[in-house]
Amino acid sequence: MDTNTKLIFSTVFTSFLTFQLLFYFISFWFSAKVSPGFNSLSFEKKIEWNSRVGSTCHSLVVGLFGLYILIFDEVAKADPLWGDSSLVKVNISIASGYLISDLLILILYWKVIGDKYFIIHHCTALYAYHFVLGDGVLAYIGNFRLLAELSSPFVNQRWFFEALKYPKFSKANVINGILMTVVFFIVRIVSIPPFYGYIYSVIGTEAYIRLGFLIQCSWIFTCAILDGMNVMWMIKITKGCIKVISLLRQEKAKSSLQNGKLD
Numbered sequence: 518m519d520t521n522t523k524l525i526f527s528t529v530f531t532s533f534l535t536f537q538l539l540f541y542f543i544s545f546w547f548s549a550k551v552s553p554g555f556n557s558l559s560f561e562k563k564i565e566w567n568s569r570v571g572s573t574c575h576s577l578v579v580g581l582f583g584l585y586i587l588i589f590d591e592v593a594k595a596d597p598l599w600g601d602s603s604l605v606k607v608n609i610s611i612a613s614g615y616l617i618s619d620l621l622i623l624i625l626y627w628k629v630i631g632d633k634y635f636i637i638h639h640c641t642a643l644y645a646y647h648f649v650l651g652d653g654v655l656a657y658i659g660n661f662r663l664l665a666e667l668s669s670p671f672v673n674q675r676w677f678f679e680a681l682k683y684p685k686f687s688k689a690n691v692i693n694g695i696l697m698t699v700v701f702f703i704v705r706i707v708s709i710p711p712f713y714g715y716i717y718s719v720i721g722t723e724a725y726i727r728l729g730f731l732i733q734c735s736w737i738f739t740c741a742i743l744d745g746m747n748v749m750w751m752i753k754i755t756k757g758c759i760k761v762i763s764l765l766r767q768e769k770a771k772s773s774l775q776n777g778k779l780d
Contacts, residue, residue: 524603525610525650532614536571540622544570554681561629562680568622568630569673575615576669582608583663590660597657597715598724605656609646612663616643638746645739648732655728655736661712662740665705665747671697686765698758705747712740 518526544567548555558566586593586604593602616639623631623639642662649659675697678690716737719725725733 521603521606525606528607528610529614529617532611533618534614536575536615536618537621539571539574540567540618552677552681558680564626564629566677566680568619568626569676571615571619571622573670573673575612576666576673579608579612579615579663580667580669582611583660584667586660587664593657593660596724597655598719598728599654600656601653602656602660605660606650608663609649609656609659612666613643613646613650634746638743641739641742645735648735652732654732658736661708662743664708665743667704668697668701671700685761686768691761691765694758694761698754701751701754705744706751709744709747716740 545563548566548570555563555566582604586602586608590602590604593600593605620636620639623635645662646659648654649656671693674693675690678687678693683690728736
């Protein structure tokens with residue numbers, strides 16, 4: 518086993534072990550310390566809470582690291598298809614360890630947090646990542662896809678507020694909802710047209726042909742699945758946002774009526 522392979526396996530294993538410890542031990546202790554409402558949650562809610570704590574930690578680590586790589590890693594930028602970046606491999610290894618950990622948790626607690634879309638998402642991502650880690654191809658592309666994780670902390674925070682019974686129209690909830698919608702749209706939706714435009718631009722080039730039929734098809738197929746889910750989730754978020762705005766207007770109108778200030 519060469520040094521590169523050892524680094525990948527050790528990083529994946531360390532990441533897996535870290536997120537398992539976070540779910541089963543650290544999150545219970547830390548959440549009880551920082552949020553008094555955690556202890557009053559049901560067992561089922563605590564399971565999902567701990568799962569989302571892991572999701573948030575993973576998203577912040579790989580998302581911010583991915584942003585750093587996107588800006589500063591010349592190896593990945595110089596050749597998006599064949600640039601074999603060690604930093605990207607570390608980042609994708611961390612993400613892979615988390616996905617394996619989360620898959621295990623989803624299966625073990627299926628009745629509580631089981632979700633077929635998460636299973637599809639995790640398996641699709643792991644399948645795509647193995648080409649980056651095993652064949653050393655599409656490192657820049659794999660890292661670019663990880664930037665989508667920057668929206669997850671806001672999605673999870675929305676659930677935390679709901680679990681703690683924060684008022685829907687509280688300032689914290691509304692601000693988080695706006696940030697969630699905007700960030701999700703930027704990192705998961707706005708990126709779609711230029712991403713597929715880039716794929717179209719490299720089709721037929723020597724670098725693309727060298728990838729081989731399996732990797733070519735897998736690249737497009739896995740991204741299409743993930744982006745299909747992103748569009749589906751964006752529609753749900755948008756509907757929720759429109760609903761909240763509508764309710765806010767109703768509350769404002771009702772308050773004006775009560776104060777006798779309706780124009």
